[in-house]
Amino acid sequence: MRWRAVGRRMLIPYITAGYPTRDATSDLLDAFVQAGADVIEVGVPFSDPVADGPTIQRSSQRALDNGTTLGWTLDQVERFRTRHNTPVVLFTYLNPVLRCGVDRFIDRACAAGANGVLVTDLPVGVDANLESRIEASPLAHIRLVAPTTPPDRAARIARRAQGFLYYISRKGVTGARTELREGLIEEVEALRRASGIPVAVGFGISTPDQAARVAGVADGVVVGSALIDAIDRGGTTGAASFLSDLRTAIDAAG
Numbered sequence: 001m002r003w004r005a006v007g008r009r010m011l012i013p014y015i016t017a018g019y020p021t022r023d024a025t026s027d028l029l030d031a032f033v034q035a036g037a038d039v040i041e042v043g044v045p046f047s048d049p050v051a052d053g054p055t056i057q058r059s060s061q062r063a064l065d066n067g068t069t070l071g072w073t074l075d076q077v078e079r080f081r082t083r084h085n086t087p088v089v090l091f092t093y094l095n096p097v098l099r100c101g102v103d104r105f106i107d108r109a110c111a112a113g114a115n116g117v118l119v120t121d122l123p124v125g126v127d128a129n130l131e132s133r134i135e136a137s138p139l140a141h142i143r144l145v146a147p148t149t150p151p152d153r154a155a156r157i158a159r160r161a162q163g164f165l166y167y168i169s170r171k172g173v174t175g176a177r178t179e180l181r182e183g184l185i186e187e188v189e190a191l192r193r194a195s196g197i198p199v200a201v202g203f204g205i206s207t208p209d210q211a212a213r214v215a216g217v218a219d220g221v222v223v224g225s226a227l228i229d230a231i232d233r234g235g236t237t238g239a240a241s242f243l244s245d246l247r248t249a250i251d252a253a254g
Contacts, residue, residue: 009250010164010220011211012200013227013243014041014091016059017076018068020231025076028231031240033084036247039164041118041222044073044092049120055225070096070105074112081113089116089142089163102130106137116140116163124157135162142166147187151194158195164220165195169203188217208249215250 013032017025032040045063049056070092077088090109097105097119109117117139122131124143134141140163145154147168158165169184184201192199201214202222211221223246230242 008038009215009218009253010038010198010200011036011243011247011250012039012041012089012202012220012222013037014043014056014202014222014224016043016045016056016063016228017073018045018063018066019059019228020062022063022066022068022072024231024236026079027236028239029076029080030083031236032243033086035240035243037086037243038220039087039089039115041089041091041224042073042077042114043224044070044090044096046093046096048095049093053225055228059228070100071108074108074114077109077114078112087115088113089118089140090114091118092120094119094121102133106134106139110138114139116142118142118144118166120144124153124160131160135160140164144168145191147184154191155194158191158197161195161197164198164200165191166222167191167199167201167218169201169205169214185213185217188214192217192219208245211246212249212253215253221246221250 015025015028015032029040043056043060045060045068047064049060080088117134124131131141141161142163143157143161144166145157145168149157167188188199188201198219200220200222201218202224205211205214205221205223206226211223214221227239227242231239234241
């Protein structure tokens with residue numbers, strides 16, 4: 001964990017592979033590294049992203065319209081790996097994994113240089129065999145914990161999580177928000193005390209001030225919808241500038 005070795009909090013940007021165009025993906029990934037990303041979440045576009053709000057739903061549909069597939073996404077990760085060693089987490093729904101075949105997906109993802117996978121709709125205990133196959137692989141199996149998760153289940157999830165634990169900052173779907181939810185900071189503090197691995201917070205982190213407040217208690221900050229919005233406003237340059245501002249705020253808080 002290079003971010004921890006240098007004493008800073010993780011900045012984890014999310015990108016939907018193939019958005020806004022397939023040609024833009026490589027440049028955006030490079031820009032994220034230059035802006036100070038510690039881990040990059042690469043989203044596999046899916047036709048029914050039920051956990052995502054309108055911004056990432058739109059980016060996913062555009063990426064699908066552009067012809068983006070799981071295989072193409074993994075090709076981009078492989079090419080990225082020839083240029084950078086920044087860890088990559090694949091953000092996907094279960095259906096693309098099953099269509100590919102679980103073992104084939106794991107083999108292909110590892111060969112491409114992915115470091116972890118977050119399967120949004122695979123909660124702990126739903127499919128013990130599938131979960132065990134991912135956990136036994138070289139891929140870190142990133143797990144989600146929500147504000148509505150009971151404490152005993154949150155502890156169980158934390159025990160099964162690998163790499164880092166992703167804490168959802170609020171109820172509902174992804175999407176930029178102007179305010180952090182009341183009680184979030186205290187919840188993150190409690191989860192960190194109960195967890196043996198780093199805790200990153202995502203869903204709704206939209207401004208440098210919000211990122212700084214979260215970074216004051218969490219090990220990492222995930223930004224997705226607000227970054228997609230920045231891409232829409234200013235392309236690669238706008239996205240890099242937005243991430244650089246987050247990086248500065250997080251470092252100041254840490």
